[in-house]
Amino acid sequence: MRIVVALGGNALLRRGEPLTAENQRANIRRAAQALAELVEAGHSLIITHGNGPQVGLLALQAAAGPADGAYPLDVLGAESEGMIGYLIEQELGGLLRGRLIATLLTQVRVAADDPAFSRPTKPIGPVYDEATARHLARERKWQVAADGAGWRRVVASPRPLQIMEARVISMLVEQGVLVICAGGGGIPVVERIDGSLAGVEAVIDKDFASALLATELGADMLLLLTDVDAVYLDYGTPAARAIRRANPAALASGSFPAGSMGPKIAAACEFASGTGRPAAIGQLGDALAIVRGERGTRIDSSAPAGIELGGAD
Template identity: 85%
Template structure:
């Protein structure tokens, strides 16, 4: 099958870990092993990934430097795509040496009047306690919001409308190249009146971008990998139970946390409903078992 595989942030940084190069490398190595299992099973992969912690760290580093050294989020997103893609490409290449692998910086068109620009919701960067988050927000002009038990900076997250490099990606895939692309949801751009593109200050949700990419490429399956083994009803309560199968018609993403499982379920449901093909959500280590319908949550009509 042709599968778009979206690696969650846990592929690069486990909860509570410092964002060091060594930790990222070790976690990417684990992710590469899961991807290699899918390749060995005969599947053609297009790999996407998150970048929330990384792009937030780059923004902090830029802010700590000279005043004229600050870069907007679209440029920092491009930097993180290259950095993370490099790690995935190198670690996966060591396990699948007979495969051609390429990382492609990916622009994703959004609407300039998307309401998300007025309602920042996408968490980026490290976590803080509430007092520190509010102090940094006052000092740096950030908007901050709760993220689980901690607080983080939040930025605009407009809906992706078009993967601008989709034809290039399709060409590479047709020639047997495993493409790593749309990292962090891709680089958000808007179209000018003359048809040229301009980056905007935002971070696109990786799961929605992955679902759009899967539709544009005619993928057979969308696979969203995270650090939870399945979608759970009543998650976090004694009544929690895994949901093995979901119909996109019956899903209300609003009943799941917006900061974690909600976007994944909404993106998977959109893909399944619009294409009639399956999407699945589950744990990174279970990737092959999920594809074989032995683990995870399947979302299909």
């Protein structure tokens, strides 16, 4: 199958871990092993990934330097896409000797008048306690919001409308190249009146960009990998129950956190409803078992109405 695989930020950097090059490489090495299993099973992969912690760190580093050294988020997004793509490509190359692998900087068109620009929601950068986050918000003119047990900077996250390099990616895939692209949701750009493109101050949600990419490439499956083994009803409570399989219509009214599982479910439902092909959500180490339907949560428009509950095992 042709599968768009989206690696969540928590699959690349575990919560609470220092954002060091060594930690990132160690986590990416584990991710590469799971991805290599999919390739060795005969699947064709297009890999995307998150960049929230990385792009936030780059922004902090830029702000700490000379005033004329600060770069906008679209440029920092391109930097993080290249950095993470390089690490994934190198680790995969060591496991899949002789396989053609390429990392492609990817521009993603958004609407200049997207309401998200006035309502920032995308968490980036390190996790702070509330007092520190509010202090930094005043000092640096940030917007901050709660993210799990901590607080983080939030920025605009407009909806992706078009993958500008989709044709190039498709050509590479047809030639047997394993492509790493649309990192961090891609580089956000808007179209000027003359048809040229300009970067904007935003970070696109990786899951929505991956769903759009999977649709444009005619992928057989969208696979969203994170650090949770399945989607749960009443997650974090004694009543938590794993969802094994669901029709996208059955999840539309569900209440899932906007900062974590919410976008994944919405993106998966969007892909499954729009294409008639399945999406799945689950833990990185279970990637091959998820594709086989043995683990994780499968979202499929051909599934019976309602939700099938059960363990992710």
